[in-house]
Amino acid sequence: MIKTFDNKEWQREDILSRMYDDEFYYGYLGSNALSSSSAKKLIQSPKAYLKSLKINSDAQPLRDGRLVHLSVLEPHKVKDLTIINGSKATKAFKEAVIELGSANVYTRSEFNNANYIAEAVLKCSEVTSLLKGAEFEVPEIAMIDGLPFRGKADVLNGNVVIDLKTTGDITRFKWSAKNFSYDLQASLYKKMFNVDAFIFVVVDKDTKDIMICDCSDSFIRNGLEKLNTAISQYKYFFQNEMPNLNNYITHETL
Numbered sequence: 001m002i003k004t005f006d007n008k009e010w011q012r013e014d015i016l017s018r019m020y021d022d023e024f025y026y027g028y029l030g031s032n033a034l035s036s037s038s039a040k041k042l043i044q045s046p047k048a049y050l051k052s053l054k055i056n057s058d059a060q061p062l063r064d065g066r067l068v069h070l071s072v073l074e075p076h077k078v079k080d081l082t083i084i085n086g087s088k089a090t091k092a093f094k095e096a097v098i099e100l101g102s103a104n105v106y107t108r109s110e111f112n113n114a115n116y117i118a119e120a121v122l123k124c125s126e127v128t129s130l131l132k133g134a135e136f137e138v139p140e141i142a143m144i145d146g147l148p149f150r151g152k153a154d155v156l157n158g159n160v161v162i163d164l165k166t167t168g169d170i171t172r173f174k175w176s177a178k179n180f181s182y183d184l185q186a187s188l189y190k191k192m193f194n195v196d197a198f199i200f201v202v203v204d205k206d207t208k209d210i211m212i213c214d215c216s217d218s219f220i221r222n223g224l225e226k227l228n229t230a231i232s233q234y235k236y237f238f239q240n241e242m243p244n245l246n247n248y249i250t251h252e253t254l
Contacts, residue, residue, distance in 0.1 A: 002141055004032035004148050012141065019139035019150065033141065033148040036185035039230035043181070046237040047245055058102045064114065064205060065166050067106055071118035072164060073136040073154060080104070083111045113205070117166065120208035127201055127210065130162055131155060142192045145231050151192050159196040161189045170204035170211055177213070184230070186215045187223030 002010040018024045029035075031053060034042075041049040070077050082105045084093045096105040106114075121127055134157035141150045155162035163185070167173050177183065177200070186198040198220075200213040237245070 002143060002148055004029070006032050008032075015141055016139055019141065019152075025139065025150065025152070029141075029150045033150045034230070034234065035150050036181075036188050039149075039184055039188065039227060040181045042230040042233040043184075043226055045250075046233060046248060049233075049238075050245070061166070061168075063102075063106070063110065066103065067110060067114040068117050068121075068166050068203070069154065069164060071114045072121050075118075081106060081111075083108055117203055117205060117208060121164070121201070121203055121210060124210050126212065130157065130160075130199070130201065130212075133157060134162070138193075140189075140192045144188075144191065144227075147231060147234060149188065149192060151189055153189060153193060156193065156195075160199060161193050161195050161197075162199045162201055163189075165200055165202045166205050167202055168205055170202055170207070170209050173200075173202050173211060173213070177219075181223070181226055183215070183219050183223030184226040185223070187220045188227055190220060191227075 002012055002015050004010065004015075019029070038049060038052060041052045067081075070081075082096050082100055084090065084096055084105060085108050086092060087109075088094075088107055093105065093107065134155045135153075136155055138153045138156040139150070140153065141148060143149075153161045154164045163182075165173070165182075167176060182200065186200075189195075190198050198215045200211075200215075202211040202213060203209070
């Protein structure tokens with residue numbers, strides 16, 4: 001049984017079937033369950049978490065990553081996108097976004113670059129070997145320490161979850177993995193999907209270089225520590241009622 005934050009109880013199979021719908025997954029569950037992204041905000045601060053519930057970010061790295069994911073993992077969905085010749089500043093682009101939503105509208109430049117990246121990934125035999133026989137964009141939801149957590153595996157292949165990441169500088173990915181708490185994501189997904197391994201497939205948006213990253217035991221342990229911190233933060237600040245965070249501060253000695 002899954003109990004969401006609105007106190008609604010779901011049979012796991014019923015809510016999983018709904019999670020293939022993006023509006024339900026990002027909309028309803030975005031407010032009524034936690035995820036690796038919201039957990040990262042919780043370890044930053046409760047205010048950061050609250051802000052993330054109200055803002056739908058359309059930052060360029062997220063747009064690039066979303067389009068690359070579609071191009072590599074779900075290419076049949078690319079035909080449903082609207083591609084605009086010209087920049088995002090054009091009237092045609094702005095009108096299309098109003099009508100269709102920003103997640104469904106891309107410039108020709110964005111589209112072409114995503115294609116170049118997808119082509120590099122799919123031409124790599126080691127990557128295609130990892131993808132062979134796999135399922136893509138697989139949803140999962142679980143109660144962890146009494147809280148509902150949602151997630152979607154980019155790739156689920158047997159007892160391995162594979163996550164596709166794009167980066168502006170592949171030589172700094174190890175730093176990015178720590179700075180952006182990819183260890184939290186890896187540990188959460190290992191727990192939720194009950195798999196033995198989590199692998200990152202990383203592609204450089206500029207050079208199109210590819211790196212395959214296994215996750216060490218220490219990387220996963222660090223992620224579990226962050227996950228536990230996020231759970232503690234949520235329970236302390238949000239478990240019973242919406243908190244008054246006006247006096248929330250942190251102290252540091254410089």
